[in-house]
Amino acid sequence: QAAAVQRIATPPAGSTPQAPTARSTMSVERPRRLAGNVRKQCANVSLQFLSWRSRHVAVENGSFSWYVPELSDSGHVARMALKGSIDLSMTPCEVCEVPGSGAQFQLRPLEGHVWQCGGTRFKGTARRFIFDVSPSEVPRGEWIEMVAAHIRFAQEEAQAEATVRLASPSKVHLDSVPAEDLAGSCEACPICLESLAGAEHAVRTACGHCFHASCARTWLAMSSTCPCCRVNLAEDADA
Numbered sequence: 001q002a003a004a005v006q007r008i009a010t011p012p013a014g015s016t017p018q019a020p021t022a023r024s025t026m027s028v029e030r031p032r033r034l035a036g037n038v039r040k041q042c043a044n045v046s047l048q049f050l051s052w053r054s055r056h057v058a059v060e061n062g063s064f065s066w067y068v069p070e071l072s073d074s075g076h077v078a079r080m081a082l083k084g085s086i087d088l089s090m091t092p093c094e095v096c097e098v099p100g101s102g103a104q105f106q107l108r109p110l111e112g113h114v115w116q117c118g119g120t121r122f123k124g125t126a127r128r129f130i131f132d133v134s135p136s137e138v139p140r141g142e143w144i145e146m147v148a149a150h151i152r153f154a155q156e157e158a159q160a161e162a163t164v165r166l167a168s169p170s171k172v173h174l175d176s177v178p179a180e181d182l183a184g185s186c187e188a189c190p191i192c193l194e195s196l197a198g199a200e201h202a203v204r205t206a207c208g209h210c211f212h213a214s215c216a217r218t219w220l221a222m223s224s225t226c227p228c229c230r231v232n233l234a235e236d237a238d239a
């Protein structure tokens with residue numbers, strides 16, 4: 001099922017939209033914003049073929065986002081619609097050249113990882129995103145350099161935030177779950193996607209979701225929200 005298109009405010013004529021801010025910045029030096037018109041490789045699942053479509057791409061604050069223009073009745077660009085966005089802090093990933101091409105680059109999870117971006121149709125997959133910068137005034141090498149810089153920025157900042165939280169962790173109540181209670185109700189850990197069957201240490205949050213205890217601790221060191229439903233578990237603990 002395709003993700004719903006989000007709407008953003010209409011930008012002034014000739015300007016580019018601002019990509020969503022992934023997080024508040026800390027002490028990590030923030031790379032500059034880069035934006036431009038490129039072509040994105042798109043897959044038509046029903047017809048099973050690949051095509052190229054024009055997209056406006058912006059990378060800033062550790063987020064990689066792409067947009068499409070919406071035209072007014074007069075044929076002018078009325079607004080830009082957000083079609084997809086990747087929080088580069090959430091998944092170990094890399095950007096690199098597409099072999100055999102002088103203008104294409106790809107953004108993909110590192111081997112053994114899948115996208116963890118919430119609310120997107122590619123969450124849980126190792127999908128590669130391929131872009132052709134031929135329509136852009138910015139050369140491919142600069143695109144790769146800046147996307148790589150934002151990946152480093154996002155992940156170093158996430159690590160810094162996790163370190164702060166570990167120093168003063170939020171109070172979150174987790175209930176231990178006996179192995180026999182996992183059968184049928186909690187088949188896989190939503191964080192690592194591995195089976196919970198036979199897990200010696202499983203926990204349940206106040207909102208009713210089950211995880212490996214080690215996965216839950218790692219997640220809660222970075223965020224106080226449930227990775228499934230986004231309930232603030234720290235608030236629930238204080239209630």
